[in-house]
Amino acid sequence: MPDPTGDLIWMIDETRGTAATGVTGAPIPTQTQTTAAVLQTENIGDLRKRVRELSVTASAVHQNAYLEEWRVRTQERAALGGVSLLEALADLGFSWRDVARLLGVSVPAIQKWRKGGKLSPENRRKLASLLAACDFISMHFLVEDIGQWFEMPITDSAPITPIDLWADGNPVLVFEYATRHLTPDETMDKFDPSWRERYRTNVETFRDDDGILGLRIRE
Amino acid sequence: MDELEFPGSPGKPDWEGLYLYRGSDVVASRPIFTGDVFFGAEVQGIGAIETKDIIVIQHPCALRTNGVDLAVSLMVAEVTPGRLYAGNEWHGNYKLMPLPEMAGTESHYLASFTSIYLAIPDSLIAANRVACLSPTGVNLLMQRWVCHNSRVVVPAWKYDEVVSAQYEEADMIEEWCDIRNSSHVSVADATAEATAWLNDDGGSGVKRRMMLDTPAFRAPMRKALRKQAKALNQG
Numbered sequence: 001m002p003d004p005t006g007d008l009i010w011m012i013d014e015t016r017g018t019a020a021t022g023v024t025g026a027p028i029p030t031q032t033q034t035t036a037a038v039l040q041t042e043n044i045g046d047l048r049k050r051v052r053e054l055s056v057t058a059s060a061v062h063q064n065a066y067l068e069e070w071r072v073r074t075q076e077r078a079a080l081g082g083v084s085l086l087e088a089l090a091d092l093g094f095s096w097r098d099v100a101r102l103l104g105v106s107v108p109a110i111q112k113w114r115k116g117g118k119l120s121p122e123n124r125r126k127l128a129s130l131l132a133a134c135d136f137i138s139m140h141f142l143v144e145d146i147g148q149w150f151e152m153p154i155t156d157s158a159p160i161t162p163i164d165l166w167a168d169g170n171p172v173l174v175f176e177y178a179t180r181h182l183t184p185d186e187t188m189d190k191f192d193p194s195w196r197e198r199y200r201t202n203v204e205t206f207r208d209d210d211g212i213l214g215l216r217i218r219e
Numbered sequence: 220m221d222e223l224e225f226p227g228s229p230g231k232p233d234w235e236g237l238y239l240y241r242g243s244d245v246v247a248s249r250p251i252f253t254g255d256v257f258f259g260a261e262v263q264g265i266g267a268i269e270t271k272d273i274i275v276i277q278h279p280c281a282l283r284t285n286g287v288d289l290a291v292s293l294m295v296a297e298v299t300p301g302r303l304y305a306g307n308e309w310h311g312n313y314k315l316m317p318l319p320e321m322a323g324t325e326s327h328y329l330a331s332f333t334s335i336y337l338a339i340p341d342s343l344i345a346a347n348r349v350a351c352l353s354p355t356g357v358n359l360l361m362q363r364w365v366c367h368n369s370r371v372v373v374p375a376w377k378y379d380e381v382v383s384a385q386y387e388e389a390d391m392i393e394e395w396c397d398i399r400n401s402s403h404v405s406v407a408d409a410t411a412e413a414t415a416w417l418n419d420d421g422g423s424g425v426k427r428r429m430m431l432d433t434p435a436f437r438a439p440m441r442k443a444l445r446k447q448a449k450a451l452n453q454g
């Protein structure tokens with residue numbers, strides 16, 4: 001069997017069977033062999049570096065591509081009026097409280113818009129961009145219930161949802177999580193590096209005998 | 220060691236985040252809930268009925284006896300004008316719940332846990348409701364009230380896990396009433412319809428109200444509720 005290191009092995013004098021008196025020392029590699037090994041290491045190292053750089057470039061290009069798609073979809077959704085945009089979000093299952101949080105406005109502001117109150121161009125764009133993000137995630141990642149997806153915790157260990165990421169002004173993090181280019185833990189680390197400590201508690205939720213949820217200290 | 224929390228982040232308090240509605244924004248059809256503030260409510264004082272400004276501090280699970288009707292009497296705390304408590308002051312002051320900017324940016328109140336009364340639901344008139352707390356507000360109120368009574372500090376986000384289903388239910392009833400209002404259905408009738416729908420199992424064997432305990436079911440339930448209320452409007 002060929003030795004991957006380039007024949008640099010200890011060789012037993014097999015022709016003499018059990019009569020062999022010892023082992024033969026490994027041949028000292030020639031200058032050519034050493035040079036070849038060094039070159040091979042450098043070539044593979046270079047390949048690895050290029051793959052890493054390619055991965056970074058591909059990530060950036062992919063991000064640009066989906067952000068562009070998001071912009072186009074936003075433009076498309078912006079053709080709808082404010083009331084229609086709000087109704088479309090509610091029909092996806094979002095609560096008005098969550099819509100308010102996602103847009104960074106109050107619930108009464110949303111209620112006024114629903115009743116035909118004036119919507120600033122900025123807020124209308126925000127509504128359209130949220131709806132466009134829902135379109136994008138639903139279509140590419142076959143999310144059946146996008147309203148539900150947005151309000152499900154990213155990990156069981158913390159109460160953070162994609163709504164929190166979006167409300168924090170971080171749509172790219174939402175897309176990276178949705179496109180599965182970030183794991184749940186990586187997403188949480190980027191959102192809040194101290195989340196493990198922040199949400200560590202010895203209090204647990206339990207369902208009592210009467211069917212009601214309660215809190216107790218974990219034993 | 221957990222400590223009492225305040226809304227917002229260090230150096231950046233979010234007083235507005237405590238409230239769902241304030242002043243004229245309060246929606247009459249919203250069911251009475253923990254953290255609702257009423258001005259001029261009749262409460263049982265020592266040997267006499269007194270009129271007080273109050274906040275409902277009864278736990279959401281104990282507000283209603285059968286999921287629909289309010290309990291015979293509700294525990295409330297007196298609300299009085301007060302000063303603004305800075306974020307770090309929320310870590311102490313165990314005997315009160317600050318209500319900053321409750322009636323305007325310069326109008327601060329506080330609820331006193333040492334001035335507790337019982338109110339009968341009939342005295343809590345919708346027109347006198349001046350504020351409804353947000354989920355954050357309710358969680359912080361619960362955190363302070365439980366700490367006052369037990370010296371145990373439970374992280375506010377854990378309260379959310381046991382209170383959010385009831386809060387969701389209040390949201391859904393309000394939404395149903397709003398949709399039905401366009402067909403001129405009264406708040407009382409619309410509330411009855413919504414509670415009947417929530418008490419129904421829709422053939423699943425589990426009442427919709429109970430399904431709200433599971434966050435994953437909430438978005439589909441909201442969609443179903445809107446669809447049903449709109450269908451009723453269309454006759």
